[in-house]
Amino acid sequence: MPLKTSPTNGDTVRVRSKVKFSVDKLKGPMDGVRTLKPKNSNANKADRKERVDARKPRASNDGVRTLQFRDADEAHRKVGVDIGKSKRSSDGVRTLEPKKRGTKKVQSKGNGDDFVPYDNVNEKLSKFRGKDKRELKTKSRNDGFESGQKRKRTYADPEMVEDKGDVKRLVKKFTPRSMKTLVGSYIDKGKKAPRGKACEFEDSGENTSPFTGNRKFKGSELRDKKDTGGKMNGSYKLKNVQEKLRDGASKTSDKRIPHLATKKDPDHRKYTIDSVERSRKSKVQCKKSLATHSELTDRPPKKKKRGIRIDPHDTSNKRLDDDITNNGNTQEKKDLADSEVEISKNAQFRAIRPSSSILSFVDDNLLGRRREIEFRRAGYNIELPAPLDNIPFSTSSERERIEVPVFRNRLEFFAAAKISSSFPPPDLPEIAFAGRSNVGKSSLLNGLTRQWGVARTSDKPGLTQTINFFKLGPKLCLVDLPGYGFAYAKEEVKENWEELVKEYVDSRVALKRVCLLVDTKWGLKPRDHELIDLMERSQTKYQIVLTKTDLVFPIDVARRAMQIEENLKAKKSAVQPLMMVSSKTGAGMRSLRTVLANIARFAK
Ligand SMILES: Nc1nc2c(ncn2[C@@H]2O[C@H](COP(=O)(O)OP(=O)(O)OP(=O)(O)O)[C@@H](O)[C@H]2O)c(=O)[nH]1
Numbered sequence: 001m002p003l004k005t006s007p008t009n010g011d012t013v014r015v016r017s018k019v020k021f022s023v024d025k026l027k028g029p030m031d032g033v034r035t036l037k038p039k040n041s042n043a044n045k046a047d048r049k050e051r052v053d054a055r056k057p058r059a060s061n062d063g064v065r066t067l068q069f070r071d072a073d074e075a076h077r078k079v080g081v082d083i084g085k086s087k088r089s090s091d092g093v094r095t096l097e098p099k100k101r102g103t104k105k106v107q108s109k110g111n112g113d114d115f116v117p118y119d120n121v122n123e124k125l126s127k128f129r130g131k132d133k134r135e136l137k138t139k140s141r142n143d144g145f146e147s148g149q150k151r152k153r154t155y156a157d158p159e160m161v162e163d164k165g166d167v168k169r170l171v172k173k174f175t176p177r178s179m180k181t182l183v184g185s186y187i188d189k190g191k192k193a194p195r196g197k198a199c200e201f202e203d204s205g206e207n208t209s210p211f212t213g214n215r216k217f218k219g220s221e222l223r224d225k226k227d228t229g230g231k232m233n234g235s236y237k238l239k240n241v242q243e244k245l246r247d248g249a250s251k252t253s254d255k256r257i258p259h260l261a262t263k264k265d266p267d268h269r270k271y272t273i274d275s276v277e278r279s280r281k282s283k284v285q286c287k288k289s290l291a292t293h294s295e296l297t298d299r300p301p302k303k304k305k306r307g308i309r310i311d312p313h314d315t316s317n318k319r320l321d322d323d324i325t326n327n328g329n330t331q332e333k334k335d336l337a338d339s340e341v342e343i344s345k346n347a348q349f350r351a352i353r354p355s356s357s358i359l360s361f362v363d364d365n366l367l368g369r370r371r372e373i374e375f376r377r378a379g380y381n382i383e384l385p386a387p388l389d390n391i392p393f394s395t396s397s398e399r400e401r402i403e404v405p406v407f408r409n410r411l412e413f414f415a416a417a418k419i420s421s422s423f424p425p426p427d428l429p430e431i432a433f434a435g436r437s438n439v440g441k442s443s444l445l446n447g448l449t450r451q452w453g454v455a456r457t458s459d460k461p462g463l464t465q466t467i468n469f470f471k472l473g474p475k476l477c478l479v480d481l482p483g484y485g486f487a488y489a490k491e492e493v494k495e496n497w498e499e500l501v502k503e504y505v506d507s508r509v510a511l512k513r514v515c516l517l518v519d520t521k522w523g524l525k526p527r528d529h530e531l532i533d534l535m536e537r538s539q540t541k542y543q544i545v546l547t548k549t550d551l552v553f554p555i556d557v558a559r560r561a562m563q564i565e566e567n568l569k570a571k572k573s574a575v576q577p578l579m580m581v582s583s584k585t586g587a588g589m590r591s592l593r594t595v596l597a598n599i600a601r602f603a604k
């Protein structure tokens with residue numbers, strides 16, 4: 001800022017923003033402009049306030065007050081330019097290169113020294129601080145273009161730049177749809193394509209290709225990329241297009257075969273290879289487009305596999321690797337087949353049509369799973385244990401009201417045997433209760449006599465481990481056998497039970513009837529069949545008793561009964577009818593008592 005007055009030595013002048021300068025020496029200006037030189041440390045204040053180094057102010061030729069930064073770093077901090085790297089162009093324009101901020105051009109009216117115009121400092125600072133920074137960035141990116149003008153794509157090949165229309169088509173319009181049209185037109189017109197070069201389009205001098213004279217994609221190069229483990233594997237997805245092109249190729253002459261034309265014209269070949277290498281991006285785009293096109297035209301797009309790799313031996317991934325294991329693993333196939341058999345068994349079971357007599361028996365005795373309201377409507381007191389045991393509204397003298405007198409007797413435990421030699425003498429006719437563990441043998445004993453707790457029960461299979469003998473009055477003996485099949489016991493122990501049961505069933509002379517208990521839900525199991533076979537051999541009379549009928553639907557109770565009756569039709573020792581009971585509800589108990597009481601009556 002030029003001074004209007006002429007201060008003398010020792011005068012204090014005010015220069016912008018209340019900064020005081022002591023005029024130490026006034027130098028005669030060359031251009032009529034006086035410059036000030038600070039005298040003492042006030043210069044530092046001035047430096048801090050104005051952020052300039054005023055110790056060595058310089059005047060420009062055009063009277064513009066200028067600032068000089070201490071060093072390049074400070075200049076960069078303040079203004080964002082690197083003065084140290086400033087260059088001067090031939091046209092007198094000083095170019096200051098901002099660090100990592102692109103290139104900035106600052107016009108200087110001065111004589112070429114390293115300075116920026118003082119008047120422009122604030123403006124520059126605000127520009128570099130605010131949104132103008134972005135402007136600068138864009139500007140630097142579009143170096144050589146005016147602001148607002150779109151940056152042009154540059155091509156090494158001048159020909160390509162010249163033919164703007166084709167460049168546009170090449171770069172911008174290379175979409176799957178366009179490729180579809182393109183390849184379709186090739187196929188339709190019977191244009192030739194060499195074997196294995198699906199993506200090869202070139203100028204054969206006939207201006208037939210949409211990329212005439214500008215572009216060539218060589219399938220062979222794509223293939224080479226694959227061979228070298230490059231990222232061009234997608235070219236092999238183009239087989240279908242290749243085949244179509246190959247079909248079309250057979251109809252045209254040799255001169256139109258692109259690779260032959262390439263051989264004839266080495267310059268052209270050079271050009272095409274260069275082009276491909278230079279514009280790698282466009283090549284990949286082409287490849288992708290063709291791949292997409294081939295998928296569009298010939299087959300549904302392949303599902304992209306996720307990055308998760310499934311270890312076929314890892315059972316924790318069961319849900320994920322279902323498909324894999326089902327395809328490859330024979331063991332899995334076997335299991336699958338087994339499960340199919342199981343399913344078909346269930347289907348067979350559901351297909352059973354029970355006879356009307358069984359259905360009516362199930363209905364009359366309220367067998368199967370029922371709602372409480374049904375029991376109430378039928379007049380049973382559901383507060384009592386086994387309310388359906390035909391003793392409605394029974395009082396303390398329940399046993400007196402049992403219709404079958406023998407079961408009114410007291411149930412008394414009198415012997416337990418782990419081995420056959422421990423069996424008690426066979427004085428009374430015996431009725432044994434056999435079956436798998438947890439099927440409800442002990443519960444049935446209690447239920448029949450309505451003496452809960454005499455025979456010990458548990459929801460844990462394997463509670464009864466000895467042959468327990470119970471006297472029921474003077475005329476009958478009930479025998480609770482250990483169960484077989486699954487139980488919480490050692491294998492050896494279980495084997496002993498089974499041997500003991502078999503021995504008892506096989507050799508006991510006092511045994512008049514074996515009630516073979518079968519869980520209604522599960523039906524006969526292989527172990528049951530083993531015992532049946534044994535009893536058949538020893539001609540021991542046995543009767544099937546379905547237990548836990550309250551846990552399944554009435555129709556299924558009837559089906560199970562029907563199924564087992566069918567199975568045991570040919571068995572000679574099997575006694576009809578099949579019985580169905582529930583120790584919990586008391587359903588079917590009356591019928592069973594009647595049957596068993598007859599044994600005691602006629603037994604000798
Ligand atoms: N819902 C229902 N549960 C029953 C029935 N009969 C028995 N249970 C239950 O089945 C479980 C096993 O009964 P148990 O009488 O101990 O069976 P078990 O055949 O003697 O068993 P082991 O002595 O181990 O051979 C117990 O929890 C009983 O309450 C029934 O008819 N209905």
Ligand SMILES: [Mg+2]
Nearest residue numbers: 441442463464
């Ligand atoms: Mg038991």
